[in-house]
Amino acid sequence: MKIFDQYELYTPYALLLLLLVPILAIWLFRYRYNERAKLLYSDIVSFGGFITIKNRMLPVLSGLILISLALISFGIARPRSVDVTAKTKKMKGIDIMLAVDVSASMLARDLKPNRLEALKKTAVNFIKKRPNDRFGVVLYAGEAYTQVPITSDQRIVMQAIRHIKFHQLFNQLEQGTAIGMGLATAVNRLKDSKAKSKVIILMTDGVNNTGEIDPNTALELTKEFGIKVYTIGLGTNGYASTPVGLRPDGSFVYQNAKVEIDENLLKKIADETNGKYFRATDNNKLNKIYKEIDKLEKTEIKETRYYNYKELYRPYILIAIGLIFLVGFLRYTWLKSFI
Numbered sequence: 001m002k003i004f005d006q007y008e009l010y011t012p013y014a015l016l017l018l019l020l021v022p023i024l025a026i027w028l029f030r031y032r033y034n035e036r037a038k039l040l041y042s043d044i045v046s047f048g049g050f051i052t053i054k055n056r057m058l059p060v061l062s063g064l065i066l067i068s069l070a071l072i073s074f075g076i077a078r079p080r081s082v083d084v085t086a087k088t089k090k091m092k093g094i095d096i097m098l099a100v101d102v103s104a105s106m107l108a109r110d111l112k113p114n115r116l117e118a119l120k121k122t123a124v125n126f127i128k129k130r131p132n133d134r135f136g137v138v139l140y141a142g143e144a145y146t147q148v149p150i151t152s153d154q155r156i157v158m159q160a161i162r163h164i165k166f167h168q169l170f171n172q173l174e175q176g177t178a179i180g181m182g183l184a185t186a187v188n189r190l191k192d193s194k195a196k197s198k199v200i201i202l203m204t205d206g207v208n209n210t211g212e213i214d215p216n217t218a219l220e221l222t223k224e225f226g227i228k229v230y231t232i233g234l235g236t237n238g239y240a241s242t243p244v245g246l247r248p249d250g251s252f253v254y255q256n257a258k259v260e261i262d263e264n265l266l267k268k269i270a271d272e273t274n275g276k277y278f279r280a281t282d283n284n285k286l287n288k289i290y291k292e293i294d295k296l297e298k299t300e301i302k303e304t305r306y307y308n309y310k311e312l313y314r315p316y317i318l319i320a321i322g323l324i325f326l327v328g329f330l331r332y333t334w335l336k337s338f339i
Contacts, residue, residue, distance in 0.1 A: 007312075008080060011078050064326065072317065080311045082309060083307070094199060095133070097135070098201050099138045100119065100137065101234075102164065104166070106119075109242075110259070115205055116166060122287055131154065135157040138182055140182030142174030142178050143212075147160050150193060179208040179218075181212065184217070187227060197228070200222070200228070201232065202231045203232045222273050223272060228275045230270060232278045236282070239256045239259065241254045
C-alpha cells in the first residue's frame with residue numbers, strides 16, 4: 001500500500017492491531033485502576049505530600065505500553081522506501097512523413113491566422129508528443145521537394161516547419177496543387193525505410209490541378225510499399241478570405257473565394273492505404289485531428305522497471321522493545337511497591 005510516492009507498507013493489514021490500543025487503554029486506565037487495593041480514611045491531612053513522582057509515573061507506564069503496541073503494529077506493517085528506476089526501449093518505431101501543401105490558397109484566413117500558420121503550429125505540437133518516432137517533411141504546390149528527409153532529430157524537423165514561409169517558396173515552386181507529386185515524393189522518402197510502420201500525413205486545401213504524377217499513380221506506389229496515409233482537407237465549407245493577387249508592395253489582395261477540396265480523392269487515398277480522411281474547418285478541429293492520429297499510431301515501447309527497497313521497520317520494533325524493557329525494569333525495581 002502506497003502512503004507516499006516513495007514509501008509503502010508491505011503488510012498494511014497489520015495496522016488493524018492499532019484497534020487494540022484504545023481497548024487496552026480503557027482496561028489500563030479504568031478497570032485495572034478499580035482492581036487495585038484501596039484504604040479509606042476520614043482525614044488525609046496526616047498524609048500531606050503523599051502524591052510523589054512515583055505516583056505520577058504509574059499512568060506514564062501505561063502510556064508507554066500503549067506506545068509500544070502502536071510501534072509494534074506499524075513495524076509489522078513493514079514500512080519501506082521504494083526507489084524505482086525505469087529503462088525504456090523502443091520496440092516498433094514509426095516513420096512519419098508530413099506532406100504539406102504550400103500553394104497560395106494556404107494563406108486563406110478561415111483558420112487563424114491562416115491555414116498554413118495554423119497547420120505549422122499543430123504539426124510542431126504533434127511532433128513534440130512523439131519523441132520516439134522519426135519524421136520528415138515534403139512541401140508541394142505545383143511541384144514537390146523534400147524539405148527534411150526522414151530523421152530522428154526532431155529539433156531540426158520542428159525548426160524547418162516553423163520556418164516555412166510562403167514568400168520564400170513563391171519563386172521556388174510552381175503554383176498550383178500537385179497532390180500526386182506531393183504523395184509520390186513522400187513515398188520515395190519512405191520506401192526504403194526499415195521501420196515497422198510507415199505513415200504519410202498528407203495535407204491540402206485544394207484539388208489536384210497540375211503535376212507530372214497522377215494522384216492515382218502515386219496511390220498505387222503507396223500501396224506497393226505498404227505505407228499508410230492519413231489525409232487532411234483544410235478549409236471551411238463554403239467561402240473563405242483567400243489571396244487573389246499581389247499589390248506593388250508585395251502584400252496580398254484578399255477576396256472571398258469558394259473552398260474547393262477534392263474530398264473524394266482524399267478519401268480514396270486514405271481508404272485504400274488503411275488510413276483515414278479528416279476535414280479541418282477551424283483551428284480546434286485541426287488540433288483534434290492530430291490528437292486522433294496520435295492515438296491511432298502508437299509506438300510500442302518496452303519499459304523495464306528496477307525496484308530498490310529499503311526496509312524501515314527496524315527502528316519502530318527496536319524502540320518498542322526498548323520501551324517494554326523500560327516498563328518491566330521500572331515495575332520490578334523503582335516502582336515495585338506501587339504496582
